[in-house]
Amino acid sequence: MDLGNLAQYGRSRSTTGWATNPLRRVVWWLIAPYFRGAATRIDAAINAKFDALVAANALDASVGAGSSASAAEFGKTWQERLSATVASQMGGLRKDSYAIAQRLAGIEEERGTLTERMSSLMREFYSTTDGFDRRHGQLEQAIRDVQAQVASHPDDKGLVVAKSPSGDRLLVRQHDHIGRRIIDGEEWEPHVRKAIEAAADPDGIAVDAGAYIGIHTMTMSRCFSAVHAFEPQKGIFQVLCGNLALNERLNVTTHNVALYDRSSAMRLAPQDHQEVEVPIRDGQPRYERLKNAAALSFEIAASGEEQIDAIALDALELDNVRMIKIDTQGSDFHVLKGAKQTILRCRPIVIFEWEQELAALHNSTMKDLHEFFDNIDYEVEILHETTPKRQLDYIAKPRLGA
Incomplete structure (x- = not known):
């Protein structure tokens, strides 16, 4: 499965489309938010929060008295750490989504195998029932023949x-x-x-x-x-x-x-x-x-x-x-x-x-x-x-x- 395609289009290159695969559709609804500009939105939210703190002079208060770093330097460091944390979490999410995608692919493969096995079993079933019908018909005919003989032969001379x-x-x-x-x-x-x-x-x-x-x-x-x-x-x-x-x-x-x-x-x-x-x-x-x-x-x-x-x-x-x-x-x-x-x-x-x-x-x-x-x-x-x-x-x- 191509993760890029999954993120961009909500589907894989598998011949089984999302429209006919309910399981994939449900999973996609769960993980789609993380792949539709999630990183950009999170960064924007962090910057907005940081700007608000600076404007309210909350940043100076939060800096320790023994710190020699300026407010700007601290903010930059804080922003970089948050971005790294977000990037790390996004990487984890990507790994998790890749694992999910792999599992979906495995399920699809298993489903194909099960479908073929089910088809084989159905063919065997119909073949067996056809044979049973033939034998049943032969048995009924044999019974009719015996009944006809009994009816036609009241004694050995006849x-x-x-x-x-x-x-x-x-x-x-x-x-x-x-x-x-x-x-x-x-x-x-x-x-x-x-x-x-x-x-x-x-x-x-x-x-x-x-x-x-x-x-x-x-x-x-x-x-x-x-x-x-x-x-x-x-x-x-x-x-x-x-x-x-x-x-x-x-x-x-x-x-x-x-x-x-x-x-x-x-x-x-x-x-x-x-x-x-x-x-x-x-x-x-x-x-x-x-x-x-x-x-x-x-x-x-x-x-x-x-x-x-x-x-x-x-x-x-x-x-x-x-x-x-x-x-x-x-x-x-x-x-x-x-x-x-x-x-x-x-x-x-x-x-x-x-x-x-x-x-x-x-x-x-x-x-x-x-x-x-x-x-x-x-x-x-x-x-x-x-x-x-x-x-x-x-x-x-x-x-x-x-």
């Missing part, structure tokens, strides 16, 4: 009978994505149902690869003389059979196996290869907690793993197959390869699904599918677009004259 728009009675799980749609009176994949009805052949055979609980199997059983339905999941396969029994569809043959391009063993794909969260108990999916059992993916199994049998459709040597519907969560191309001889022999309508990410897990591309159908003289067109360029249903038909 199966109810619902009537589909086509009039079929279906066992469905209340919390399942497709089951809930049916309970609410909605039709699942009406575009597939229309394509099945358009290809109807009362003397022909239909194949449902990935039958799930039998929604499209029911339509096929009305439109064809016989149906072969394939569903690899044991828990879902049991519901499929129950639905066929409920509706007395005796022309459907069920197969608790997967279709692929060869006879092999398959397994439930790991969680990072699944579209949905798959709760597991004793190596099996917990269907009473699974939100979309139709979305489960399977892949070739290694020795010693929990396995599901897989076969190629060609191994059944079926004749007069008029329609094949494939919905196998990414392995559709491999199912087609395993059905190539059947397709060449019977020339059926083929409906299949394309899911880009899941197909990549089976090392197949859309180009592979187009080449497959080109080689057997089929034309392919989009039947329904669920997610543009990622999830679509296609229909393939033999080219005219082929």
